Amino acid sequence: MLNIALLSKWHVHAEDYARQAIQNKNINIKVVWDEEVERGRKWAGQLEVPFESEMGKVLSDPEIDAVIVDTPTNLHKEIMIQAANNKKHIFTEKVLAFTVEDCLEILSAVKENQVQLMVSLPRLTENYYLYAQAVIDKGTLGRLTSIRCRAAHNGAVPTGEGSKGWLPEYFYNKQQTGGGALIDLGAHPIYLxxxxxxxxxxxxxxxQETLGYEVDDNAVVIVExxxxxxGTLETSFISAGSPFQLQIFGTEGTLLIEDQTVRLKSKQTGEEWIEPDLPEAIPLPMEQWVDAILExxxxxxxxxxxxxxxxxxxxASVSNEQGRRIVLADFLV
Known part of the structure; x- marks a missing residue:
């Protein structure tokens, strides 16, 4: 059994991860901490667990085995390194950090302290991704030429006077988030x-800052x-009714995924559109994290x-700011 500390309810998925933790027979939620004390106290009350206002006390507590980090993204590096140095396993919402350099520092602390790190990239466990990967690996589409992936919603579309949509207003705080639609929702097209x-x-x-927010609400990234x-990666906080789309093109076929509909057309399968049977999804990131720790x-x-x-x-951020193509080999030097 893992004793878990929930660190912040800032992210919109924090409640989802708390629910996953409650449903996992190998997890016991021990305590809540939040950078906003009143929010944290209220959440702890709802979960019927203690609230602790001092991060240091949570991370130094020998009874705490691991943490679920849903803080503002700009706090990730500091908190995760401190957690790793206190031998706490770490589960976190994407992204891990704003920069590759910061990621390397976190990963170094994780490796040095031999703790398990998991970033929630849930669509890599979905049946449609597993099928798409298998189709590509088998060469069913021939040589891969293009991928278009779109994840979008209307979370930043005003719904009333003075409203900024159903997303929390702090999701438009660039200091906390590091960006808008791309760094949050656009993560799914990127990692897929x-x-x-x-x-x-x-x-x-x-x-693009279409509606005048401090962060992007609409974005397109071309990846070579x-x-x-x-790869053409699309995301938006201002698209109503936009389905999830993953379109994969090759020299011998095409795979089209739109929400729950999957269609394949390939020279190798007779050149007619088919709706294939999909494999079983694999365990979600939190389940994999727990299994890595315990087993x-x-x-x-x-x-x-x-x-x-x-x-x-x-x-992508540098490309947008400088108006130019970024060669990653140069970017990493």
Missing amino acids: TNRLAGKAKAVTAKL YESGAL AAEPTLTEEDFMRLTLINEA
């Missing part, structure tokens, strides 16, 4: 396409991969996934 297309070599991005494939199981989500997500985000 990274996995499917392989190693990236260059990024060109446009991050070493394989020769192109030394190897997670399917890796440090490379976490690092490459930040790499594309950081390069």
Whole structure:
């Protein structure tokens, strides 16, 4: 049994992770901490666990085995390094950190202290991703040429006078978030396409502040991969009714995924559109994290996934600011 501390209810998925923890027979929520005391006290009351206002006391408590970090993203580095140095395993919302350099510092602390780190990249466990990866690996589409992936919602669309949509207003605070639609919702197209297309070599991005927020609410990123494939990654906080789309194109076929509908057309399957049977989804990131801690199981989500997500985000931000294509080999020097 793992005794867990919940660190902040800042992120919109914090309640989801608390629910996953409650439903996991190997997790016991021991305490809540929050950078906003009243929010934390209220949440702790709802969960019927103690609230602790001092982070240091939580992380130094020998009864705490691990932490779930849902703080503002600008606090990730400091908190995670401190948690690792106190031998606490770490589960966190994406992204791991704003920069590759910060990620490397976190990963160094994690490795030095031999703790398990997991970043929640849940769509890498979904049945449609597993099927898409298998189709590419088998060569059913021929040579991979292009991937288009879109994840968008209307969270920043005003719904009334003075309203900024259903997202928390602090999601538009650039200091806390490091960005808007791309760094948050756009993470899904980034990490999915990274996995499917392989190693990236260059990024060109446009991050737009359509409704005048401090952060981007609409973004497109073009990623060039070493394989020769192109990735077009789209995201938005201001798109009503936009379905999730993953479109994969190759020299011998096409795979189209739109929400729950999956269609394949390939020379190798007779050139007619088919709706294939999908594999079973694999355990969610939190389940994999717990299994890694308690059973030394190897997670399917890796440090490379976490690092490459930040790499594309950081390069996209620089590309947008400087109005140019970013070559990642130069960017990492």
